[in-house]
Amino acid sequence: MSEPARQRKPDLSKGLDRAQKFGTILMPHEAEEPILAAGVRLAIYEWLTEIRSRGELEAVGLTPRSTALLYGPPGTGKTTLAHHLAARLGLPLVAVQSERLVGMHLGETGRNIAELFDGLADAEHGCVVLLDEIDGIGSTRSSDPQACAREMNMALTTLLTRVEAFRGMCIAATNRKESLDPALWRRFGMQISVDLPGGEERFAILKRYAVPFDFCDEDLDLITDITQGASPALLRQLMEGLKRALVLHPRLGLKIDDVAIVFRAITSAVAPHPDLPQPPLWKSFETHARKLREIPWPPARQPQKKGAA
Ligand SMILES: Nc1ncnc2c1ncn2[C@@H]1O[C@H](COP(=O)(O)OP(=O)(O)O)[C@@H](O)[C@H]1O
Numbered sequence: 001m002s003e004p005a006r007q008r009k010p011d012l013s014k015g016l017d018r019a020q021k022f023g024t025i026l027m028p029h030e031a032e033e034p035i036l037a038a039g040v041r042l043a044i045y046e047w048l049t050e051i052r053s054r055g056e057l058e059a060v061g062l063t064p065r066s067t068a069l070l071y072g073p074p075g076t077g078k079t080t081l082a083h084h085l086a087a088r089l090g091l092p093l094v095a096v097q098s099e100r101l102v103g104m105h106l107g108e109t110g111r112n113i114a115e116l117f118d119g120l121a122d123a124e125h126g127c128v129v130l131l132d133e134i135d136g137i138g139s140t141r142s143s144d145p146q147a148c149a150r151e152m153n154m155a156l157t158t159l160l161t162r163v164e165a166f167r168g169m170c171i172a173a174t175n176r177k178e179s180l181d182p183a184l185w186r187r188f189g190m191q192i193s194v195d196l197p198g199g200e201e202r203f204a205i206l207k208r209y210a211v212p213f214d215f216c217d218e219d220l221d222l223i224t225d226i227t228q229g230a231s232p233a234l235l236r237q238l239m240e241g242l243k244r245a246l247v248l249h250p251r252l253g254l255k256i257d258d259v260a261i262v263f264r265a266i267t268s269a270v271a272p273h274p275d276l277p278q279p280p281l282w283k284s285f286e287t288h289a290r291k292l293r294e295i296p297w298p299p300a301r302q303p304q305k306k307g308a309a
């Protein structure tokens with residue numbers, strides 16, 4: 001006779017396997033800590049403390065919150081943050097691309113949501129679930145607007161019920177908070193704004209992605225000023241573009257001795273998201289090229305650490 005269900009060990013791998021149909025499993029060791037504004041860092045730190053203080057909270061009639069909604073412009077680190085949070089708890093992140101839950105046929109989206117959460121039932125305490133770009137659920141695919149609205153409502157009802165019933169940790173992320181259903185918004189225990197970085201965070205992000213090239217603080221201050229309004233993702237692209245150019249341009253026979261030309265090549269190839277403000281470096285390149293020429297160029301490269309590949 002088979003073992004009674006309650007004695008069976010939770011089958012984590014099976015749950016995660018099934019979740020792969022709708023997303024990706026991100027392991028803790030692959031996580032990277034995003035550079036965030038102090039307010040967001042504090043909210044995350046408090047949440048982690050809350051999760052780790054279950055006993056003390058239960059003694060005063062509270063349970064740790066298990067759901068949070070991260071909202072903010074694209075490329076500000078919402079997915080990175082969810083991954084980092086899961087890693088801090090030593091758990092894999094099931095990063096569900098919500099769009100993949102959307103089906104073409106009537107009732108299919110709701111069934112997919114149910115399939116996802118059923119699949120995770122055994123793994124709910126062994127992973128963190130991220131419903132990424134959650135606004136994608138209910139996007140219009142049908143040509144009949146009425147059928148589409150009905151389908152969206154059905155899917156939403158299923159989603160609300162499933163998130164409510166889920167006993168593990170569930171994070172949702174969206175770039176489009178204004179399009180979120182109010183009931184869905186309220187379903188999460190916290191709503192955390194992950195906004196475009198301020199000067200201090202831009203400086204830290206530029207510094208992180210400049211490694212192993214030596215930019216002194218003054219140079220980074222200058223780049224921080226002319227990238228006001230840039231998302232962390234764009235700042236990363238900018239710095240990685242610089243590093244790529246510094247390594248590859250000489251190989252391609254291209255000169256790297258003019259800082260403005262190198263920056264120009266990058267700003268021509270990577271642009272801010274159309275919904276986001278144009279940072280000064282993109283808006284009026286020529287004005288800022290003069291300032292860029294104050295940077296000692298090309299930057300020196302830190303010596304490679306022993307044993308590093
Ligand atoms: N706050 C941040 N600090 C450092 N790097 C970041 C940050 N936000 C985004 N990035 C980098 O930009 C890329 C896209 O970030 P992502 O987390 O996908 O943003 P979002 O989910 O908000 O659209 C990632 O490769 C990440 O390394």
Ligand SMILES: [Mg+2]
Binds near residue numbers: 078079133
């Ligand atoms: Mg994301």
